[in-house]
Amino acid sequence: MTERVRVTGPPRHTAAGRGASRLGDVHEQTALGDVYLRSLLREQLGLAIAVLAALALTLGLLPLAFHLWPELGGVSVGGVPLAWLLLGVVVYPFLLLLGWRYVRSVERNERDFADLVEGPE
Template sequence: MIPPDDSRAELPDPDTLEPPPGRRLRRVKVVLADRRAARKPLRELAELGEQTSVGEALVRNLIRAQLRTTLRLTLLVAVLLGVLPLLFWLFPGFATLSIAGIRISWVLLGVLPFPLFIAIGYAYNTQAQRNDRDFIDMVEK
C-alpha cells in the first residue's frame, strides 16, 4: 500500500522484508516498452509485398540510386586510369622517366590501381549501404 502524499512515512527496504510464515516472496518482472516502436508501416510493406505501383516506384528509386552510385564510381576509375596512357602518349618523356631504376609508367599502371580499386570498392560499399538505409527509413516512416 502506498502512503498518502501528506504522509512522510518511509517505505520498507524490499531486501529486508521477511515473507509471512509458510510463504515465499515472488519476483515481478517490469518491462517498459515503447508501443510506437512496435508499430510497423503496414501500408508500405504491403505495397512492397504485393508489388503495387507505389511499391514498384520505391524499389525503382532504390535501383536508380544504386545505379547512379555505380556509374559515378566507374566513371571515376575510368578517368583516373584512362588518363594515364593519354598522358604517356602526349608526353613521351614522362613515360620514360624512372625513379630508383623503375619506370614511373610501370609504377602508375602496375601498382597504383590496386589501392585505387580497394578505395573505390570501400566507397561503393559505404554508399550502397547508405542507399539501403535510406530506402528502409523511407519505407518505415
C-alpha cells in the same frame, strides 16, 4: 475537387507524413512499391555510373597521358619506370579505396531505403 499530385519518388529524410509501414507496398508490388523500388534502382545506377566515370577518368586517362607526353615513359622513380609504378603499384590501393567507398555508399542507400519502407519505429 482534389488536386492531382504526381509521385516520382519516395519522400526523402522527412519525419512528417510517415504513416504505417510501406513494406507491404514493396512486397505486394503495388504502384507505390514500384515507385520506391525504381527510386532505389535509380540511385544505385547513378552511383555505379559515378564510380565508373571516376575509374575511367583516372585509370583510363593514364595511357592517354603517356601517349601524349612520351617523355613520361623515360621517367623513373627509384629505378622503377613511372608507368610501371602507376599501373602496377598505385592502381591497387586506388581500386580498393574506390570499391570500399562504393560498397559503403550502396549500403547507405539500402539502409535509407529500408528505413523509408519500414516507417517509424
